[in-house]
Amino acid sequence: MKHATTRQSGIRPGAPAMASLCLLLAGCGGGSGGSSSVCIQNKGSDTMVNVAQAWAEQYKRVAPGVDVEVSGGGSGVGIAALIRGTIDIANASRDMKPEEIEQAKKNTGKEPKKFIVGYDALAIYVHKDNPLAEISTEQLADIFAENGATIRWSQLGVTIPGGQDEIIRISRQSSSGTYEFFREHVLNKKDFKLGSRDMNGSKEVVELVASTPGAIGYSGMGYNEPGKVKMLRVAMRKGEPAIEPSVASTLSKKYPIARALEIYTLGEPAGEVKSYIDWIFTDAGQKIVEESGYVPLPAEARKK
Numbered sequence: 001m002k003h004a005t006t007r008q009s010g011i012r013p014g015a016p017a018m019a020s021l022c023l024l025l026a027g028c029g030g031g032s033g034g035s036s037s038v039c040i041q042n043k044g045s046d047t048m049v050n051v052a053q054a055w056a057e058q059y060k061r062v063a064p065g066v067d068v069e070v071s072g073g074g075s076g077v078g079i080a081a082l083i084r085g086t087i088d089i090a091n092a093s094r095d096m097k098p099e100e101i102e103q104a105k106k107n108t109g110k111e112p113k114k115f116i117v118g119y120d121a122l123a124i125y126v127h128k129d130n131p132l133a134e135i136s137t138e139q140l141a142d143i144f145a146e147n148g149a150t151i152r153w154s155q156l157g158v159t160i161p162g163g164q165d166e167i168i169r170i171s172r173q174s175s176s177g178t179y180e181f182f183r184e185h186v187l188n189k190k191d192f193k194l195g196s197r198d199m200n201g202s203k204e205v206v207e208l209v210a211s212t213p214g215a216i217g218y219s220g221m222g223y224n225e226p227g228k229v230k231m232l233r234v235a236m237r238k239g240e241p242a243i244e245p246s247v248a249s250t251l252s253k254k255y256p257i258a259r260a261l262e263i264y265t266l267g268e269p270a271g272e273v274k275s276y277i278d279w280i281f282t283d284a285g286q287k288i289v290e291e292s293g294y295v296p297l298p299a300e301a302r303k304k
Helices: 015-024 049-062 075-084 098-108 137-144 177-185 202-210 247-251 271-280 283-291 299-303
Strands: 038-044 066-071 089-092 112-121 123-127 134-136 168-172 197-199 215-219 229-231 233-235 258-266
Touching (some): 038 075, 038 271, 049 066, 049 271, 049 283, 075 098, 075 177, 089 271, 098 112, 112 247, 112 271, 112 283, 123 202, 134 137, 137 168, 137 233, 168 177, 168 202, 177 215, 197 202, 202 215, 202 229, 258 271
Parallel strands (some): 038 089, 168 197, 168 215
Antiparallel strands (some): 089 258, 112 258, 123 215
């Protein structure tokens, strides 16, 4: 499916958006002889792309007549496509902004509906040989934010094996929900300092940290590579207890930069889209969240 341009955002409320969704649900491209009866278009968060692909593969066994076509690109990319009415489900590792919700209503006549499908402890990664064990969000802001003064590991009392002292900042592109979340909750909405290495995907952040002794980066905990990188304990402020990113600390809300993993639809989902989302909340769907390295919803939250 070709990406729509921003000029295509002026969809009239009501019927055109419904027509677009009907076309989406008619069938996926690339199928064998067009045998698939229904296709659900799912786009967005790179943090969630692995779990979304695993959901799609497993759901194909549950509902053989339904294909879920998954693509990443970042939360902003998925939300933009939802606003245009060109996908059925947007994956997001951040909340939709009020102006995005209003634009979706204006374009499609439908208000986006949010579903929380799991949780993530946004992890701070350093090279496996980095002796640092913990960091505060204040220190992170001083490393990553514009006008932040921390540019060398020695300023944190750290000596990197091999003598690398410059802090190499690994970040994400601005269309990433992880970028937006980090900017809002760690940098307090300040701009990022220029000169970071901005990666297209969550996996690429961790891979670059793993190969760069002086690097520090942020990414979903589902991308952890034990033995190659290290996830730091995080404190809200220097001197406060630093918390390890884990299932328990995320559910207890003790980990200071935990976040929800979300999917959005235009209005209340119906038909095969509703059936698919209902399945995500089952034990089978939530087991995939856990197997992907994230935090499944507690049983009481699934009922809601």
